[in-house]
Amino acid sequence: MSGTVVVKAEGVEKSYGSTRVLKGIDLEVRQGEVLCVIGPSGSGKSTFLRCINHLEKIDGGRLSVNGSLVGYRQVGDRLHELKEREICKERAEIGMVFQRFHLFPHMTALQNVIEGPVHVKGVPAATAAEQGRALLERVGLGDRADAYPRELSGGQQQRVAIARALAMEPALMLFDEPTSALDPELVGEVLDVMKDLARSGMTMLVVTHEIGFAREVGDVLVFMDGGRVVESGPPREVIADPQEERTRAFLSKVL
Numbered sequence: 194m195s196g197t198v199v200v201k202a203e204g205v206e207k208s209y210g211s212t213r214v215l216k217g218i219d220l221e222v223r224q225g226e227v228l229c230v231i232g233p234s235g236s237g238k239s240t241f242l243r244c245i246n247h248l249e250k251i252d253g254g255r256l257s258v259n260g261s262l263v264g265y266r267q268v269g270d271r272l273h274e275l276k277e278r279e280i281c282k283e284r285a286e287i288g289m290v291f292q293r294f295h296l297f298p299h300m301t302a303l304q305n306v307i308e309g310p311v312h313v314k315g316v317p318a319a320t321a322a323e324q325g326r327a328l329l330e331r332v333g334l335g336d337r338a339d340a341y342p343r344e345l346s347g348g349q350q351q352r353v354a355i356a357r358a359l360a361m362e363p364a365l366m367l368f369d370e371p372t373s374a375l376d377p378e379l380v381g382e383v384l385d386v387m388k389d390l391a392r393s394g395m396t397m398l399v400v401t402h403e404i405g406f407a408r409e410v411g412d413v414l415v416f417m418d419g420g421r422v423v424e425s426g427p428p429r430e431v432i433a434d435p436q437e438e439r440t441r442a443f444l445s446k447v448l
């Protein structure tokens with residue numbers, strides 16, 4: 194595993210009003226690594242991903258992606274908050290896939306995929322379309338480029354959403370329970386695409402309830418509860434022999 198750290202969280206804290214949601218998260222994701230996060234509902238998993246992607250501001254600790262502090266620029270020993278335009282630029286380097294696919298309903302699969310490259314990055318439409326078709330091919334939807342979201346199954350829509358994120362050539366992909374909204378028979382096709390992506394060397398942070406995926410594909414498994422990392426380690430070890438009672442209790446419910 195290469196040594197470059199892509200995500201570094203040190204004591205990351207986040208509150209909503211008086212509710213402390215993240216109570217000091219420490220973790221690292223190295224380049225090419227797949228880090229899976231499991232934990233009960235409300236433990237702060239989505240909030241943590243949203244902090245990485247500049248959708249929420251942290252209240253304490255330090256959070257950096259590819260060596261730069263999320264939302265800030267360091268000049269000497271002073272921190273300057275980034276302007277919205279700069280934040281958008283940083284966010285474009287991070288791909289995010291949510292539980293719900295959020296595809297534009299009035300655009301075809303291909304149009305959804307090339308929207309970002311064309312309008313955010315200024316890639317010429319013809320080039321973007323060529324790359325977009327290749328990406329749809331990669332997620333097994335080469336023949337559905339002209340289909341509208343309503344004509345696609347949930348699994349197919351989620352694969353389009355993955356292709357759309359990849360179209361921005363992200364350095365990091367965040368997944369927030371990408372298969373939780375799918376009918377059970379459609380889960381496998383999405384996990385297979387994610388597995389391929391992991392094999393290709395993509396750095397991935399995956400919040401999931403798919404313990405089998407975490408065991409097979411994950412390099413590190415993190416168990417979160419109550420806004421804290423309770424336990425982390427090689428997935429097989431954490432799953433087979435959890436050290437903490439809370440991890441054990443959670444796993445016994447989902448396995």
Ligand code: ADP
Nearest residue numbers: 209212214232233234235236237238239240241
């Ligand atoms: P998880 O993804 O692990 O289920 P979340 O990060 O979604 O957990 O939520 C953690 C806690 O933060 C929950 O108690 C939730 O109600 C609260 N929370 C999340 N987003 C907000 C928000 N925008 N405003 C207030 N509370 C929030």
Ligand code: MG
Nearest residue numbers: 238239240369
């Ligand atoms: Mg969540």
